[in-house]
Amino acid sequence: MKTTRFDGLLYAVAGVFVVALLFAVMAGVVSRGLGEPYTWTEEISGFLMVWLVCLGWMIATRRNAHIRIRFFQDMLPGMSRRISEVIIQLSVALLGAVVAWQSIHLIQVNSDIEAISLPISTAWMYVPLLPAGIVTFVQAVTDLYWQVRGVSAAEEKLA
Numbered sequence: 001m002k003t004t005r006f007d008g009l010l011y012a013v014a015g016v017f018v019v020a021l022l023f024a025v026m027a028g029v030v031s032r033g034l035g036e037p038y039t040w041t042e043e044i045s046g047f048l049m050v051w052l053v054c055l056g057w058m059i060a061t062r063r064n065a066h067i068r069i070r071f072f073q074d075m076l077p078g079m080s081r082r083i084s085e086v087i088i089q090l091s092v093a094l095l096g097a098v099v100a101w102q103s104i105h106l107i108q109v110n111s112d113i114e115a116i117s118l119p120i121s122t123a124w125m126y127v128p129l130l131p132a133g134i135v136t137f138v139q140a141v142t143d144l145y146w147q148v149r150g151v152s153a154a155e156e157k158l159a
Contacts, residue, residue, distance in 0.1 A: 007062055014055040021048040039117040047118075047125055054128035058135045064143070085147050093140035100133025 028041030060066050073084050106126040113122045 007059070010055060010059050010062065014052065014059065017048055017052050017055060021045060021052065024048060043115055043117045047115075050125050051128045054132040057132050061132075061136050061139045064139075082147065082150075086144060089140045089144035089147060093137050093144065096133045096136030096138075096140055098133070100130055100137060103127075103129035103133055 024041050024044045027038055028045070031038040031041065073081060076084060103126055106129065107123045110123040110126060111121050114120070115122050115124075
């Protein structure tokens with residue numbers, strides 16, 4: 001599989017968020033152990049987890065690593081299999097578009113609500129849904145393009 005600069009950026013950002021999450025959780029554990037718990041550690045951990053989940057979603061989408069059960073699809077004859085794959089990719093593209101579109105609404109609605117223990121808007125909890133939806137949409141359209149051309153996503157990634 002070819003790794004693009006964008007993929008490298010996703011890996012790097014995910015790595016930074018893992019380290020930040022580890023720091024936040026450890027700060028919470030240590031501060032509780034000392035009898036002076038930090039109030040912000042749980043909330044920042046929640047924000048970081050949402051971001052990490054969305055980063056993982058984007059990485060898995062780019063690597064074509066999401067779980068797919070192809071038992072029935074593999075039983076189909078050639079053209080029917082290709083048509084089913086086109087339908088699947090169109091559905092994934094639609095899902096990505098809906099997630100991206102709805103995330104804009106969620107960000108707007110929550111932009112004026114401040115987090116409980118952090119001086120930031122709760123909209124930041126929903127921000128990673130926008131790039132995750134866009135990446136899902138673009139990747140599905142790209143995979144659809146290759147499918148229509150008769151090349152599987154796995155073969156395209158090796159090219």
